[in-house]
Amino acid sequence: xxxxxxxxxxxxxxxxxxxxxxxxxxxxxxxxxxxxxxxxxxxxxxxxxxxxxxxxxxxxxxxxxxxxxxxxxxxxxxxxxxxxxxxxxxxxxxxxxxxxxxxxxxxxxxxxxxxxxxxxxxxxxxxxxxxxxxxxxxxxxxxxxxxxxxxxxxxxxxxxxxxxxxxxxxxxxxxxxxxxxxxxxxxxxxxx
Amino acid sequence: xxxxxxxxxxxxxxxxxxxxxxxxxxxxxxxxxxxxxxxxxxxxxxxxxxxxxxxxxxxxxxxxxxxxxxxxxxxxxxxxxxxxxxxxxxxxxxxxxxxxxxxxxxxxxxxxxxxxxxxxxxxxxxxxxxxxxxxxxxxxxxxxxxxxxxxxxxxxxxxxxxxxxxxxxxxxxxxxxxxxxxxxxxxxxxxxxxxxxxxxxxxxxxxxxxxxxxxxxxxxxxxxxxxxxxxxxxxxxxxxxxxxxxxxxxx
Numbered sequence: 001x002x003x004x005x006x007x008x009x010x011x012x013x014x015x016x017x018x019x020x021x022x023x024x025x026x027x028x029x030x031x032x033x034x035x036x037x038x039x040x041x042x043x044x045x046x047x048x049x050x051x052x053x054x055x056x057x058x059x060x061x062x063x064x065x066x067x068x069x070x071x072x073x074x075x076x077x078x079x080x081x082x083x084x085x086x087x088x089x090x091x092x093x094x095x096x097x098x099x100x101x102x103x104x105x106x107x108x109x110x111x112x113x114x115x116x117x118x119x120x121x122x123x124x125x126x127x128x129x130x131x132x133x134x135x136x137x138x139x140x141x142x143x144x145x146x147x148x149x150x151x152x153x154x155x156x157x158x159x160x161x162x163x164x165x166x167x168x169x170x171x172x173x174x175x176x177x178x179x180x181x182x183x184x185x186x187x188x189x190x191x192x
Numbered sequence: 193x194x195x196x197x198x199x200x201x202x203x204x205x206x207x208x209x210x211x212x213x214x215x216x217x218x219x220x221x222x223x224x225x226x227x228x229x230x231x232x233x234x235x236x237x238x239x240x241x242x243x244x245x246x247x248x249x250x251x252x253x254x255x256x257x258x259x260x261x262x263x264x265x266x267x268x269x270x271x272x273x274x275x276x277x278x279x280x281x282x283x284x285x286x287x288x289x290x291x292x293x294x295x296x297x298x299x300x301x302x303x304x305x306x307x308x309x310x311x312x313x314x315x316x317x318x319x320x321x322x323x324x325x326x327x328x329x330x331x332x333x334x335x336x337x338x339x340x341x342x343x344x345x346x347x348x349x350x351x352x353x354x355x356x357x358x359x360x361x362x363x364x365x366x367x368x369x370x371x372x373x374x375x376x377x378x379x380x381x382x383x384x385x386x387x388x389x390x391x392x393x394x395x396x397x398x399x400x401x402x403x404x405x406x407x408x409x410x411x412x413x414x415x416x417x418x419x420x421x422x423x424x425x426x427x428x429x430x431x432x433x434x435x436x437x438x439x440x441x442x443x
Contacts (some may be wrong), residue, residue, distance in 0.1 A: 003399065010285060010312055010313065010316060011285075011290065013262065013288050014262065014288060014290065017262050017263055017288060018266065020263070021263075021264075021266065046313055046315060047313055048313060056429075064408070097379075106387055109387055109388060109389050109410075109412060110387060110388070111314065111315055111358060111388070111389075112194065113315070113358070113359065113389050113412065114194050114195055114196075114197050114237065114389070114412060114413070115194070115195045115197065115237055115442040116193065116194045116195065117193065134442040136267070136268060136270075138315045139315070140314070140315075154193070155194055174268075175359060176266070176400075177266065177267055177268045178267075178337075179232065179266050179267050179291065180266075181388065182266065183266065
């Protein structure tokens with residue numbers, strides 16, 4: 001069973017719909033036991049960092065996430081919450097990835113919204129994906145490139161498109177909205 | 193590189209896709225979900241669904257349609273039509289819409305933009321601005337273009353950006369349905385004035401109209417309806433054409 005973390009973030013149903021299309025059943029839950037026993041956990045997300053972290057802390061879900069040992073995938077805000085710190089709402093985050101999240105400098109349109117390809121690419125999650133493949137982004141904050149970075153994208157500056165450390169994976173783009181290539185990436189995660 | 197987006201727009205009336213000229217003389221253009229699936233296959237980058245006859249009775253039906261679309265479509269889509277409150281937005285997002293668009297209600301109640309942005313994030317609120325050249329000034333018009341306002345398009349665009357809109361869908365009513373090309377001047381002016389993405393709309397008839405608007409304005413996306421519905425332009429051909437014109441698009 002795939003568990004999708006239920007918290008105060010948007011687009012949770014689109015992740016569930018995408019898993020359905022791939023033939024995988026999933027539950028949307030914030031129950032620590034259900035999350036702990038799931039084969040895979042997805043932390044989706046469109047939303048605001050400080051209110052999301054507050055929501056997770058109030059329910060002890062921050063510790064639940066940190067204790068997970070199965071493959072975990074953070075998407076968009078999910079990725080940002082897995083970093084150390086976010087400038088959005090001056091927020092201390094989960095600290096899974098040794099990097100910080102910053103607001104794009106206002107030298108081009110913000111949010112970074114639309115389809116963009118990769119600057120660099122490696123890792124199991126993005127197996128079979130090529131640099132020219134476009135995926136869908138919508139975000140105003142980005143995470144800085146670090147040791148755990150497995151893919152980068154260029155908009156205003158190069159930033160983390162994907163990260164991996166131990167059992168934790170994260171992508172800044174929305175695989176659930178990235179047509180066929182997004183489905184391939186979700187399938188890669190489900191095959192881990 | 194961030195790609196310029198091509199966005200087919202589906203006007204919905206009682207569950208069917210329709211299209212008219214200058215918002216009149218509506219023609220049937222088929223089942224919205226089937227049409228949407230075709231556009232995804234052709235490489236559309238996003239979709240917009242506008243319920244042009246949205247009423248309270250229709251709202252539940254619209255949420256049902258959104259659920260059907262969300263189940264089948266693997267690219268982002270925006271839904272609009274008759275949204276008056278945060279609750280309306282919540283219902284559409286819950287049904288699976290990625291973004292919502294508001295138009296007349298934003299002019300009537302600008303605070304609705306900030307309410308939606310603070311509750312669901314700027315990324316999900318697209319403010320649609322219909323504009324018309326009145327006495328040589330691009331003015332905002334509402335109610336499907338029927339009612340003029342005293343707002344200038346550029347200052348209203350700046351205002352909606354301040355209020356938290358994540359994107360602007362700008363339609364020139366002078367060009368809409370004419371197939372004579374997008375309005376370059378107001379699209380360029382609005383796009384240069386704001387720091388959020390602008391979607392150009394109204395007037396697409398030929399492939400070169402898309403390259404013109406992308407070359408000459410800073411717009412992030414271009415939206416069209418009838419040329420796609422009536423198979424006058426295939427999105428795949430359009431994107432090949434734009435690539436040849438050195439415009440970066442997703443293929």
